[in-house]
Amino acid sequence: MMNGRPFDGTRAGTLKRERDVTELLRGAGLRPTRQRLSLGALLFDGVDRHVTAEMLHEQAIRASVPVSLATVYNTLHQFTHAGLLREVAVDGAKSYFDTNTRDHHHFYLEDENRLIDIAGGSIAVTGLPDTPEGTEITHIDVVVRVKQARKR
Structure with a gap:
């Protein structure tokens, strides 16, 4: 699904998705290179999800997209900088990239190494400090x- 429209899996559906990703990238100020288009088509299918660079790289390889892990990292960071993704740091060594860029929070399922969204207004953050000047x-x-939970 892209922009609320499902894809039918046909060549016409594939071309439609490529056009949608091209428009998405251009709208974010990014040039639609082959790698960005390929990775964007994998990421922006209308279903919000959380991926690591390694997960997206594996998906790209399965889809016969010839791309290095370094290119995947660079592209994810470019998409994040352009506002197309939101980076969620789980710990110092692991970041997930979220296709849902609206304000929301996450559960991290430690046993599964997986993020899931927390419903919109479930958490209120209060008592924030003043930010540094500027x-x-x-x-x-x-x-x-x-x-x-451990069984007792």
Whole structure:
């Protein structure tokens, strides 16, 4: 699905998705290169999801998209900088990229290494400190870590 429209899997559907991704990239100020188009088609299918660079690289390889892991990282960061993705840092070594860029928070399922969205108004953040002079808060990421409870 792209812009609320499902794809039918036909060549016409594929061409429509390519045009939609091209428009999306151009609208974000990015040149639609072959790699950006290929990775964008994998990411922006109308279903919000959370991916790591490694996950997207594996998906690209399965889809016969010849791309290096470094290119995937670079493209994800370019998409994030352009406002198409939101980076969610789970710990110092692991980041997920979220196709849902609206304000929301996440559960991190530690046992599954997976993020899921927390419903919109479920968390209220209060008591924020004053920001340093000349700065403003862009967004707040709350990641609630959960794991399977031990059976007693």
